[in-house]
Amino acid sequence: MMSASHTPEETKAALHNVVTEMYDKIVKGEPPTMTLPVRTKNNIGFDTKLGVYKYGKKRSIRDATSLGSAKQLLRALHVVEFIEEMIDARKSSTLREMYYISEGWGLGKFSSQNESNNLAEDLEVVTKCMREDFKLRPEEDGARIIGNLTLRELNRRGEWMRINARDDVGDSGYGVPYNVEEEKIELVEHDLNFIMAIETGGMFDRLIENGFDEAYKCGLVHLKGQPARSTRRILKRMSEEWDLPVVVFLDGDPWSFRIFASIAYGAIKTAHISEYLATPTATYLGITADDIEAYDLPNDDLSARDVEALKAELSDPRFADAWWQEQINMMLELGKKAEQQSLAKYGLDFVTDTYLPEKLAELGLA
């Protein structure tokens, strides 16, 4: 198993390279710069070796000739200094905490949290380190898992706890921590046929209440919308280490397509670490565009933003294959979208008795 982490020394050295670039430019009498890959869909390409989408070769140079980018450089220096301090003090902070700490950075302070999150990602991309190496944690917690699987987690007292995600948890399931690397989580054993990732809490709870996990021997993962890194990482580990198929059950709209793409192929924003986060074998189960018609689901008209998003997806390399092109075009033609929970039109058990079995049968999983 590959490991994502770097040693503190490796991390510091990588960060120092960023600082040295700026320093050397000033010594040479040039405006300081920071070189980083372009982070848009125009600069992601399929890595055949890794089976995921990664950043291409396009580089952009952020130089200090405008106030905006000069401030970005200064902020990067403050963040580097802050990370070094945390590494030395064996502390960690959330991205939000860092945003507030930046209040004390004078000219280098962030004007929005989005800005600080982006900068942390910039540094990851440039240094090829992960934010766990930087001791920065995301605010959002990871997913919930329910199913007959067992793992060991290193708790705060430094003891390994063995947890079965069916027998040792309450109704809310096992909560995925922000760090799911091997030094923190060990996958022990399971009695499952597949893993199912679910977009909404309502559907997750419906499947549990209906006993779907037991009936179909599957592990249920609640994504909570756009899945956090740790959620995608643990999906990837379960898929690889246990060799389990992963099916993804989402709403039927353009945004769900993007959630799936980030799970299966890698997200554009985190394409630098796609090989750690993406699960290329994941399958999109539904709601598909043709489900809306086939099951005559209650639906909503696509909004202008939806249409725009779908059109953007048509030119996104991650949706380049024939099946996705067909789905996207079909949804555009229909002009409709539908939620997972619209299946309730046919009763509370319809999803577990009819819809999912039919869809899983198509995949040979039921």
Add this chain to the structure above:
Amino acid sequence: MAGTAERMAQNQKQVAISEFFEKNKHFLGFDSLVRSLITAVKEAVDNSLDACEEARILPDIRVKVTKIDDKKDIIELQTEDNGPGIPKRSIEKVFGQLLFGSRFHAIRQSRGQQGIGITGVVMYSQLTTGRKTHVRSKIATETSAAVVDIGLDTRKNKATKTNEDREIWELPDGSLKEHGLEITCRMKAKYQRGRQSVYQYLRMTSIVNPHADITFEDPDGEIHHWPRVTERLPRKVESIKPHPHGIHLGTLQRMCTEATDNRMTSFLYKNFSGVSTRAAKELLEAAEIDEKAKPKSMKPEQYRALLEAFMGERLLNGKAVKLLNPPTNCLSPIEELLIKKGLSKTIDSRFVTTMTRSPTVTQGNPFQVEVGLIFGEGMAADKPVEVLRFANRVPLMYQQGGCLLTKAIESVDWRQYGLDQAGGRGVPKGPAAILVHLASTNVQFTSEAKEALADNEEVLDEVRKAMLEMGRGLRKHLEKKKKMAKTQEKFELVNDIIPAIAAKSASILGRPVPDLAGSITKIMGAVIAESETVWNKETKQTDVTITLFNYTSRARAYTLLAAWPEKDGAVMEGNANGGRKEATGVWAWKLDTLEPGQTFVLSYSLSGLEKGDWTDTDVFYRGSQEVIGATKMDEKLLEEIRRQESVLADEDDEAAAEEAEDEDDLEDGEDDVKNTVAEEAAENDDPKPTGQQTLMGYGSDA
């Protein structure tokens, strides 16, 4: 036929005056309940302003509107001024007689060209509530005030007086009123807020009457105060005689029959403006009328011939008779600085540009156009700009769309000057207000309602020119603002951010802080000028600082120039760097060579100004490398300004010479009439400046 006409005239006299009022209330301004109140306020306030102006008193005007009966729409209006007051015996004349006061033949700019004046208010009140108008008048020479209730006998067209008395007029602070007039009346009317309201009327009035202090208490008891912003009263306007170009046949006939002159030459010379003795003789020659003919014995065809000579349709030696333009001292423009102050006091904003065009003439009538534009915060950016129209200092509040002044605004493509305008036509949109003032001895309206100015090519052209020039000023301002913001960013970049990056990167790497000069020169690559103009409370002066930074890799030499309000009476103080005057309002300093990375600071103060008079200093330069934050001196423009100065100076001389000549010309030795007009154009080939030329607003269409 004659008998019928006379009978009709007789009948007309017998029509009850109230009926006349009822029939014509739309153009008297009493056609709606809302407008009636505005008209009443307007008549009272205009009278007060006129009276104060005449008596050279700085007006303090108070207007109070009270709702008496909300259901029946009964409103009480009270206005008070500090004018000279009206002697007791004249009160009934002023308030009770239609068309009282306007003197035949007197041509000058006056407010009171509208409606039937305050009598209309008295009548409207009486017709709608049956109540008389209460007048209190105090003149300086008497110890007590006269009070009287004025009504109208509508059949006799005469005022009726009741409850005449005298009383001591005590002010709220216990002191005695020295002089002034107070009018209280009750009428059926509605008080409303908005674009057409008493509030808006008074606000607009205060803008064009910066010498007036106006207080308004609205029906909710809220007090609005527009303070006086200048102690300077408007110029006293002179009456002028009619000009031959603006005369009609009927008027000419009447003037001739009423004339007391013995000869046509002296009749023409004395009763018309723009006619010298030489011109009088030439006109008569062209019209084939004997110089010695008596005005009273003119024949109909002779009137016509004379009129043709006036209009240049009858020639003398193949040329039209040259007439002087009418004098323009009969006009009272508000003047740029005061418009600026007036606008600034009612609208909170950053940028104001104003311009007063030189007076000019249309159809024998002198007129002058003034415009102002205010731009900036505090006004809606997505709505049409506010159009403030005025004729002879009277706000025009209705019929905006049909007015010549609006059409002039609409004819300008404002998009090129930084305002939104769909298709480049119509009233532009943006956070701005545009003021247009037409001062004229004869304001032509589209209708009797007197709310919209009638089309007139020359006036339209003048307004348009003024608009274009203001537009250029606005564009320059916006460009400058943009440039300044950019420059400011660059300064922050090199002064704060780059040093911080150097220090922080050095400390992280544990290396020495590197020298920044190279990086900074690379980033800036420019020479930058910064100017600061601030009001100094302590010294009551305006302090100006101009800083020049050389952020290039080469030594640079410049001459810096700055605009300053010399025309407005400012005096330059503490100018330690010397320099010299380049033209009126333009000072120049030749600077020593500025080495790379070097900075030069130059400062001076301006005295003789008030706070807010001068808030921004335009900086110009001479030199090869561009200076960000300054404008390259346009030498042609400077030359033009210098040339105009000399033309104006010459004209003053000529005017004086001409005056002396005219006095020699007087045949009868009478000197009650003076023609103090410069004989322009005829003898002077230099074109007269068409507007005030300034460095920032150049009056050409270039």
